[in-house]
Amino acid sequence: GIQVEQSPPDLILQEGANSTLRCNFSDSVNNLQWFHQNPWGQLINLFYIPSGTKQNGRLSATTVATERYSLLYISSSQTTDSGVYFCAVAYTNAGKSTFGDGTTLTVKP
Amino acid sequence: NAGVTQTPKFQVLKTGQSMTLQCAQDMNHEYMSWYRQDPGMGLRLIHYSVGAGITDQGEVPNGYNVSRSTTEDFPLRLLSAAPSQTSVYFCASSYVRISADEKLFFGSGTQLSVL
Numbered sequence: 052g053i054q055v056e057q058s059p060p061d062l063i064l065q066e067g068a069n070s071t072l073r074c075n076f077s078d079s080v081n082n083l084q085w086f087h088q089n090p091w092g093q094l095i096n097l098f099y100i101p102s103g104t105k106q107n108g109r110l111s112a113t114t115v116a117t118e119r120y121s122l123l124y125i126s127s128s129q130t131t132d133s134g135v136y137f138c139a140v141a142y143t144n145a146g147k148s149t150f151g152d153g154t155t156l157t158v159k160p
Numbered sequence: 161n162a163g164v165t166q167t168p169k170f171q172v173l174k175t176g177q178s179m180t181l182q183c184a185q186d187m188n189h190e191y192m193s194w195y196r197q198d199p200g201m202g203l204r205l206i207h208y209s210v211g212a213g214i215t216d217q218g219e220v221p222n223g224y225n226v227s228r229s230t231t232e233d234f235p236l237r238l239l240s241a242a243p244s245q246t247s248v249y250f251c252a253s254s255y256v257r258i259s260a261d262e263k264l265f266f267g268s269g270t271q272l273s274v275l
Contacts, residue, residue, distance in 0.1 A: 052219070055202075082262055092248065094266040137202055145254040145264040146191030146210070147218070150202035 053078050057138055057151035064128050064158050072123040072154045074138030082141040082148065083114050085123050089134045097123070097136075099145075128158045162186050166251050166267035173241040173274045181236040181270050183251030189265070190256040192234035196220065196247040197269075203250060209234055210256065241274045248272070 054077035064070055076083075085097040098105050098112040100121065105112055109128075114121040125132055135155050139148035167182045185192065190211050195203035195218075205218030209228040223245060225237040234253075238245060251267040 084264060086264075086266075092269050094250065094269075096263050096265065099261040099263045139203075139264065144191050144210070144256050145262040146193045146208050146252065146256075147205065148193075148264060149205070149219075150195075152200070152202045 053080065053140055053142070053149045055138060055140055055149055055151035057136075057154050059154060060152070061155045062157070064156070066128060066130060066158055066160050068128050068158075069124070069126045070128060070156070072125070072136050072156075074121040074123070074140075074151055076119050076121075076138075076140045078119070078142070079116070080140040080142060082143070082145050083116075083121055084139045084145065084148070085112055085121070086137040086139065087132075087134050088137060088153070094137075125156075128156075130158045130160055132156060133158045164251055164253055164265050164267035166249075166270050168270060169268065171270060171272050173238070173272065175241060175243060175274060177241050179238050179241065181238075181249055181251075181272075183234045183236065183267060184232050185234075185251075185253040185265070186232065187253060187255075187265065188231060189253035190231070191254045192228065193218070193252045193264075194224070194226065194234070194236045195250045195252065197250060198247050206236065206249075238272075243274050246272060246274045 135153040193208040194206040207226040
């Protein structure tokens with residue numbers, strides 16, 4: 052099956068700093084999503100981005116499918132950005148997604 | 161519009177007991193899945209379904225059964241609970257549409273402890 056590697060595993064920032072999270076995957080995919088798991092365990096879909104670039108407020112994501120990686124950018128980080136960020140990929144439908152082990156982000160005030 | 165609803169939120173079982181985790185979605189999604197999340201790890205796929213009457217195994221199916229009699233419901237059954245099944249369980253759903261975003265929507269999770 053597809054292997055998904057996320058880096059870094061842990062990231063600690065001061066409020067206001069910028070960060071880049073990376074997701075590498077081992078094979079061609081047709082579905083790639085980024086999720087944020089908040090400290091209460093809830094999983095929120097941030098981006099559906101099998102290719103190209105998308106932006107949503109302070110967050111943006113870029114996927115280079117031919118090189119098998121995706122990047123999640125967080126600008127002007129806030130304490131509410133803390134949590135675990137997961138990348139999930141699938142050959143076909145999202146329902147069969149393979150998840151990486153996540154990046155744990157801590158934003159300090 | 162409730163999205164994906166899971167019950168119960170917490171459950172404690174003794175080894176050997178059986179139980180069913182409930183999952184329902186009201187978005188008319190074709191795809192439904194069950195994942196488990198162990199501490200410090202990502203989510204692993206247990207079983208999935210592409211529509212009513214159709215189910216298949218994911219990465220870690222042993223010890224679990226599923227059925228899909230309606231589009232809305234996808235229960236997960238633990239046949240004989242073991243301590244190794246202590247985990248947080250998430251149900252998810254999505255559309256199967258080539259032309260539309262196939263975003264995965266998650267329920268709030270069930271925290272299961274097996275003693």
